Amino acid sequence: DVKVTQSSRYLVKRTGEKVFLECVQDMDHENMFWYRQDPGLGLRLIYFSYDVKMKEKGDIPEGYSVSREKKERFSLILESASTNQTSMYLCASTLGSGIGNNEQFFGPGTRLTVL
Amino acid sequence: GQQLNQSPQSMFIQEGEDVSMNCTSSSIFNTWLWYKQDPGEGPVLLIALYKAGELTSNGRLTAQFGITRKDSFLNISASIPSDVGIYFCAGRVNTGFQKLVFGTGTRLLVSP
Numbered sequence: 001d002v003k004v005t006q007s008s009r010y011l012v013k014r015t016g017e018k019v020f021l022e023c024v025q026d027m028d029h030e031n032m033f034w035y036r037q038d039p040g041l042g043l044r045l046i047y048f049s050y051d052v053k054m055k056e057k058g059d060i061p062e063g064y065s066v067s068r069e070k071k072e073r074f075s076l077i078l079e080s081a082s083t084n085q086t087s088m089y090l091c092a093s094t095l096g097s098g099i100g101n102n103e104q105f106f107g108p109g110t111r112l113t114v115l
Numbered sequence: 116g117q118q119l120n121q122s123p124q125s126m127f128i129q130e131g132e133d134v135s136m137n138c139t140s141s142s143i144f145n146t147w148l149w150y151k152q153d154p155g156e157g158p159v160l161l162i163a164l165y166k167a168g169e170l171t172s173n174g175r176l177t178a179q180f181g182i183t184r185k186d187s188f189l190n191i192s193a194s195i196p197s198d199v200g201i202y203f204c205a206g207r208v209n210t211g212f213q214k215l216v217f218g219t220g221t222r223l224l225v226s227p
Binding site: 004009040041042043045048058090092103104105106107108109111 | 148150155156157158159160163203205214215217218219220
């Protein structure tokens with residue numbers, strides 16, 4: 001079974017702090033994704049990566065950056081956390097391109113509260 | 116970003132009833148996925164569909180890829196209390212990358 005793990009289930013940070021959310025997958029997947037999930041808005045893509053050191057902006061990248069130094073690890077960084085970044089953050093990965101390889105597997109999520 | 120229209124938004128049913136939910140899009144998709152999310156957890160993939168007209172089952176769950184490629188539905192038969200959760204559809208547009216578009220979810224509550 002694919003396993004996607006996230007470093008924390010719950011985080012509480014203060015406005016202005018730098019926040020790191022870590023995601024690790026153990027199935028040698030090529031592609032990794034960061035989403036945030038808010039009530040009534042569904043899942044919104046922040047950033048994704050299709051290879052080590054490669055990254056692409058998603059639909060809502062403002063206020064976030066990412067890092068992928070190793071294939072199995074994809075980090076989401078909030079340079080200066082703000083209260084409107086309070087949300088559930090979900091990491092996902094896929095094996096690669098092509099039919100049958102693009103099913104996204106999700107981690108358990110990190111619920112971040114910014115005070 | 117684009118979102119899919121998913122309905123109903125919520126359902127409250129009795130144990131043993133059948134459930135049906137659907138997603139529609141203005142865009143053509145080449146993949147439809149259905150996920151379930153339990154409270155406080157990440158979404159778990161239930162069913163993946165890759166061909167127009169395809170009908171796929173996973174236990175009591177059945178999903179279909181619409182002929183027009185712009186819709187999909189999910190049926191749950193003989194619901195049980197552990198079916199409670201939020202069900203999301205997701206579609207992949209043919210952009211050459213696996214960016215998914217998600218529905219807004221259907222919240223299912225099952226009364227014993």
